[in-house]
Amino acid sequence: MIKYLIGKLIYGFLVILGVVHVVFFLFHALPGDPVEMMAGPQSNNRIREKIRTEMGLDQPLSMQFLHYLNDLSPLSVHRHSPEAQHKYNYTPLASWGSERVFVLKRPFLRRSFQSNRRVDEIVWENLLGTFWLTLTAMFFATITGVGLGVLSALGKGSWYDHTIISISVLGMSIPSFIVAISLAMLFGYYWSHFTGLELTGSLWVNSPLHGRQLQLKNLILPALALSVRPLALIVQLTRNSMIEVLSQDYIRTAYAKGLNRRRIILFHALRNALNPVTTAVSGWLASLMAGAFFVEYVFSWKGIGLKTIQAVNQLDFPVIMGATLSIAAIFVMVNFLMDLIYAWLDPKVRGRLQ
Helix, strand or coil, X not given: CHHHHHHHHHHHHXXXXXXXXXXXXXXXXXXXXXXXXXXXXXXXXXXXXHHHHHHCCCCCHHHHHHHHHHHHCCEEEEECCHHHHHHHCCEEEEEECCCEEEEECCCCCCECCCCCCEHHXXXXXXXXXXXXXXXXXXHHHHHHXXXXXXXXXXXXXXXXXXXXXXXXXXXXXXXXXXXXXXXHHHHHHHCHHHHCCCCCCCCEEEECCCEEEECHHHHHHHHHHHHHHHHHHHHHHHHHHHHHHHCCHHHHXXXXXXXXXXXXXXHHHHHHHHHHHHHHXXXXXXXXXXXXXXXXXXHCCCCHHHHHHHHHHHCCHHHHHHHHHHHHHHHHHHHHHHHHHHHHHCHHHHXXXX
């Protein structure tokens, strides 16, 4: 089991390292001068050269990449100075020569070109909105999808089986941003006086009278829009898997022993049928973090997706890079956790790891 976990961690590290390579060199391939963006049109050459030196843009590309890796790494080597201490907020572990120090710090994702704020603070500030949106959408999709899939499998060939399949195929065919626009216009605009929902909104709203308030109703439409495609997929997977499991010999044996039908379905059939569903949920949960970008844009939902789109429009490259790396790290962690859950659900997999 430990060997399996170590292998997964190494694989996740290599994925993150590959994303770092792609994002870094993509950043340098894009048009635009970051020094011009940070200094402004009224700056002189002396200020621009100073910014270029501080950012390390006057060095070869290979050295810039090594400095970027050094900034990202929690364990890194830096020049020991009050400026570096303030910039990285590190904890010294050991000296490296007379001026260098080996430190422990949180990954430094540079600073925004527009606001000059730390990118990690910007990412964390907006990541929670995307996290709750994604978690709500995935929870609704999983619970509803598994329930409809089991219902469809138990009524194979019936009218509601055909209805559920038809709706799920339609849900898989429609892009999330089309669903988001439709829900926003219908329930947040035309029928808002019936639903009480708004066209746009975020999880937290700042009121001049009552301060910062939690608005859970603003979560309904974005979560529904984001959950349509994974819900449709989970319905199909659950139905097909349940039909296959219900035809197995051990299910017929359980019926022959006189076990309760509900117990057979819930504790014998459904648990084994959830293996492919678990795999799909692991992929979709991480993918929804990226898929939420356009849904957040439609509903003006304060999250990492909306912030990234705004950064693209403003050519704020450090924010784009930080958001991309954060989503990649979440993708790796979610898949790692889902591999463990899959091993727990499937006795065959668990047996191979022991």
